[in-house]
Amino acid sequence: MGSDNETPEERRERLRQEEWKGNPTGNLRDSFHRCSNGSLVDLVGGLGWKGTGILLLVLIVGFIIYGFFYL
Structure with missing residues (x-):
């Protein structure tokens, strides 16, 4: 697929993959931290704006229900 036909999400993923291939120690460090903390960028990128809005709403x-019953 040429760069003219790429969506922004595909372009970000391609650039991230190229960066990982070019910097293996950075990849190891990123993987270690992502494993322990998770990656909000990947979560939001995978959900899109509607999914992110629904997640925030939930x-x-x-939190409101928790506060109503337990505080």
């Missing part, structure tokens, strides 16, 4: 409603 978290906010859950």
Whole structure:
């Protein structure tokens, strides 16, 4: 697929893969930290704006319900 036909998400993924191939020690460090902390960028990129909005809404409603019953 040429760069003219790439979506922004595909382009970001391609650039990230190229960076990982060119810097193996950075890849090891990133993998270690991602394993322990997770990656918000990957989560939001995979969900899109609608999924991210729904996730935020669920978290906010859950916090309100928790506060109502337990605080």
